[in-house]
Amino acid sequence: MAQALGQDKSTEAEIDQRLMLNYASGDTSAFETLYLKHKGGLYRYFVRQIGDKQLAEDLYQETWGRIIKSASSYQADAKFTTWIYKIAHNLLIDHVRAVKPVDLFSETFSEEQDAEALLPSDEMSSDRAMEDSFKASLLKRCIALLPMVQKEALLLNMEAGFTASAIADIVGVTLEATKSRIRYANQGLKTCVMNKWQEVQNER
Structure with missing residues (x-):
């Protein structure tokens, strides 16, 4: 059972990677699929971190903007979820450092x-x-x-x-x-x- 779950997770990661590579090649529907799949978790990440829904929305939108801009440089060896949360984390750090010190x-x-x-x-x-x-x-x-x-x-x-x-x-x-x-x-x-x-x- 545990092995099957591990395989499911691996398959899920591969699907995300394939979708991102397809989007980088011009398939906009692939991006829509990724967005619908990950938007909830990513938005909650910002809301729970900073507690300001409007600011969370701004950083959330900026994250997807950076994902779009960075699509051509996405490497298939990077797990998609790790990659997008790293972008989100860096945006959050930049914001907090700008408004409140370390x-x-x-x-x-x-x-x-x-x-x-x-x-x-x-x-x-x-x-x-x-x-x-x-x-x-x-x-x-x-x-x-x-x-x-x-x-x-x-x-x-x-x-x-x-x-x-x-x-x-x-x-x-x-x-x-x-x-x-x-x-x-x-x-x-x-x-x-x-x-x-x-x-x-x-x-x-």
Whole structure:
């Protein structure tokens, strides 16, 4: 079963590569297929990273613009998803450096950064739906508090499904640094959610 899944992933990557090469040769329908396939994940990447939907939309559109301009230089040995997220990552870095210095890229947690975790079991099952919704909002808030490099690694891993090796290639750091970012992000999230949930419980 695992082997079959691996083959499916490989086939998917080959399809993307073929579509990109076809587009580079003038097949506009190939680009439309790629766009429809990857637009959701790429847009969410920007929204979750910067939290500003209008800015996310601008950077998202610019990414596709760069993909179009770079089509002729695309190499088939590069996995398409890794290639486009590397373009997106570089655009994001350029933007953040332009508006806010590198303190956003600190490897350590900021003081206000509580982390997220598995939440305690509910005491009142009658309000389960409301509590679940509230916990989800806490998780989202805690993800936003993560240092940017950790948040990016975590989201690329959890949402986009990239391996640590692929993420290292996208962001241009070592595999060990990438694994550390993912590990610290998970630890941070667990602490953050636990702390914030405890604060809510104490206020009741």
